Amino acid sequence: MITRRRFLGQSALAASALLSGRSTAEQMAAHAMTQPGAQNGAPAAPNLDPNTLTRFVDPLPLPRVARPVDHRAAPGGRGERVPFYRVAMQAVRAKLHRDLPATTMWSYGGSVPGPQLETRSGEGQLIEWVNELPARHFLPIDYSLHGAERDKPEVRGVVHVHGGKTPPEGDGYPEDWYVPGQSRTYYYPNRQDPALLWYHDHTMGINRLNIYAGLLGLYVIRDSVEDALNLPGGKYEIPLVLMDRDVKPDGQLSYPVSADPEHPWVPEAFGAAHLVNGKLFPYLEVEQRKYRIRILNGANGRFYRLSLSPEIEINQIGSDQGLLPGPVTVKHLQLAPGERADVVIDFAGHSGAQVLLMSEALTLMQFRVASTAVSDRSALPATLRAVPRIAESSAVNTRRLTLDEQLNMVSESMGMLLNKTPWHMPVTEKPLLNTTEIWELVNLTDDVHPIHLHMVKFQILDRRRFDFFEYMTKGSLRYTGPAMAPEANELGWKDTARVNAKTVTRIIVPFAGYPGRYVWHCHILEHEDNEMMRPYEVAAT
Ligand code: C2O
Ligand code: CU
Ligand code: CU
Numbered sequence: 001m002i003t004r005r006r007f008l009g010q011s012a013l014a015a016s017a018l019l020s021g022r023s024t025a026e027q028m029a030a031h032a033m034t035q036p037g038a039q040n041g042a043p044a045a046p047n048l049d050p051n052t053l054t055r056f057v058d059p060l061p062l063p064r065v066a067r068p069v070d071h072r073a074a075p076g077g078r079g080e081r082v083p084f085y086r087v088a089m090q091a092v093r094a095k096l097h098r099d100l101p102a103t104t105m106w107s108y109g110g111s112v113p114g115p116q117l118e119t120r121s122g123e124g125q126l127i128e129w130v131n132e133l134p135a136r137h138f139l140p141i142d143y144s145l146h147g148a149e150r151d152k153p154e155v156r157g158v159v160h161v162h163g164g165k166t167p168p169e170g171d172g173y174p175e176d177w178y179v180p181g182q183s184r185t186y187y188y189p190n191r192q193d194p195a196l197l198w199y200h201d202h203t204m205g206i207n208r209l210n211i212y213a214g215l216l217g218l219y220v221i222r223d224s225v226e227d228a229l230n231l232p233g234g235k236y237e238i239p240l241v242l243m244d245r246d247v248k249p250d251g252q253l254s255y256p257v258s259a260d261p262e263h264p265w266v267p268e269a270f271g272a273a274h275l276v277n278g279k280l281f282p283y284l285e286v287e288q289r290k291y292r293i294r295i296l297n298g299a300n301g302r303f304y305r306l307s308l309s310p311e312i313e314i315n316q317i318g319s320d321q322g323l324l325p326g327p328v329t330v331k332h333l334q335l336a337p338g339e340r341a342d343v344v345i346d347f348a349g350h351s352g353a354q355v356l357l358m359s360e361a362l363t364l365m366q367f368r369v370a371s372t373a374v375s376d377r378s379a380l381p382a383t384l385r386a387v388p389r390i391a392e393s394s395a396v397n398t399r400r401l402t403l404d405e406q407l408n409m410v411s412e413s414m415g416m417l418l419n420k421t422p423w424h425m426p427v428t429e430k431p432l433l434n435t436t437e438i439w440e441l442v443n444l445t446d447d448v449h450p451i452h453l454h455m456v457k458f459q460i461l462d463r464r465r466f467d468f469f470e471y472m473t474k475g476s477l478r479y480t481g482p483a484m485a486p487e488a489n490e491l492g493w494k495d496t497a498r499v500n501a502k503t504v505t506r507i508i509v510p511f512a513g514y515p516g517r518y519v520w521h522c523h524i525l526e527h528e529d530n531e532m533m534r535p536y537e538v539a540a541t
Contacts, residue, residue, distance in 0.1 A: 116219075120190070
């Protein structure tokens with residue numbers, strides 16, 4: 001199972017030069033004690049076992065499409081008028097399941113996921129993100145994390161469009177948060193290929209809590225080239241936002257805490273309740289024809305490995321940054337937090353079938369196939385879009401950057417770092433605008449970390465095992481196995497890549513877009529909130 005990664009790997013601990021007096025066994029015991037509610041010393045009320053609920057009683061909700069308020073002049077001053085949206089962060093009472101009491105969540109625009117933003121390549125838009133959240137947070141803040149100290153307001157928000165090629169002032173820099181009663185208006189030029197992007201909170205130190213609370217939504221870019229492919233569209237295009245949560249029997253969200261009330265941060269938060277578009281075990285009635293299904297893994301830390309039961313072919317046509325060169329048939333569709341997949345599934349010939357969307361042994365939702373046959377004029381073309389491979393020789397610079405696991409001396413818990421450098425240190429990565437670089441991501445940990453770079457799209461070159469001991473003792477990188485090419489469904493443009501344990505993953509990145517300050521980070525939100533994030537700067541030439 002990929003769903004649970006090891007946190008306190010023996011080898012990682014042994015390799016850490018920062019071991020305090022606390023033994024591995026003690027730390028493991030502390031980790032095992034980790035449970036919701038332990039924070040206040042009160043016995044924790046157990047979380048709901050979702051398997052006690054009746055399945056497939058709620059129809060799959062589809063996010064409503066956002067409507068612009070009006071049109072306004074785009075910044076930059078060429079007189080161009082663009083759609084202007086206003087989206088408010090606000091508390092909401094959401095029904096996760098027919099038989100559960102309403103759950104308090106935080107939303108964009110009153111629903112989780114929030115309203116779906118729809119735009120076209122090259123058509124800019126303005127969005128005013130209004131913070132209308134309540135004055136108090138309802139999830140356990142860890143004040144010992146950088147950026148979440150007690151002198152900071154408890155409730156803060158800032159919005160990032162994940163996968164967006166956005167100028168830095170509108171990218172949602174983690175420290176650009178603002179409090180209830182305030183808003184920011186960001187301009188999105190959308191000068192990029194059609195793709196399924198998503199927007200979510202990015203607030204320093206509490207990002208994991210804000211997103212867990214429900215602050216996420218989809219952002220779709222289309223264009224005429226994609227339209228001409230005649231893929232299933234309209235009501236035959238279905239977005240699926242996957243995320244896991246723990247809920248109490250009274251329906252309220254439960255976020256895990258460590259055994260230490262001063263440092264409630266946990267290295268990973270996995271829930272037993274798997275929400276699809278905000279519902280537990282929803283169903284969707286489908287016709288006997290092709291559907292385009294666009295999937296986001298919006299979970300804090302869970303990796304999904306999707307399949308259909310009974311088995312129906314999953315044809316993947318796109319990844320994070322848009323269409324693949326051609327469809328790829330996948331048996332198991334693996335998605336790390338932050339990754340997206342665009343797939344076509346043909347339900348023709350499955351009259352009356354009840355098809356389950358599964359992740360390993362977990363059931364996520366049900367498709368109910370109609371019994372009558374219909375004609376289907378949509379297509380699944382063999383060629384989708386050219387994705388020329390970037391030549392390694394075009395890179396002007398290669399950076400070797402490590403993913404590290406280290407014991408945090410303050411909290412005595414394991415923390416993760418990028419290149420052994422905490423967030424507040426000066427910027428070290430300053431690629432030049434319009435140049436291409438290779439980043440060698442050297443994963444020294446026992447976990448898979450999905451690494452995401454803001455503003456850019458990149459390609460995965462390869463993955464390769466190396467001699468860990470030699471690296472730790474001599475600092476030299478000696479490969480111990482062959483370079484493995486990316487999976488067939490990773491041959492498109494990416495913005496988030498799985499960097500496997502004890503493996504070097506090489507990505508090639510054209511830094512095209514805008515100069516300025518951005519971030520790169522692990523998309524396991526617990527890691528990101530605890531120093532597994534670094535600024536980087538695109539330097540103007
Ligand atoms: Cu999903 Cu920094 O982003
Ligand atoms: Cu992003
Ligand atoms: Cu990570």
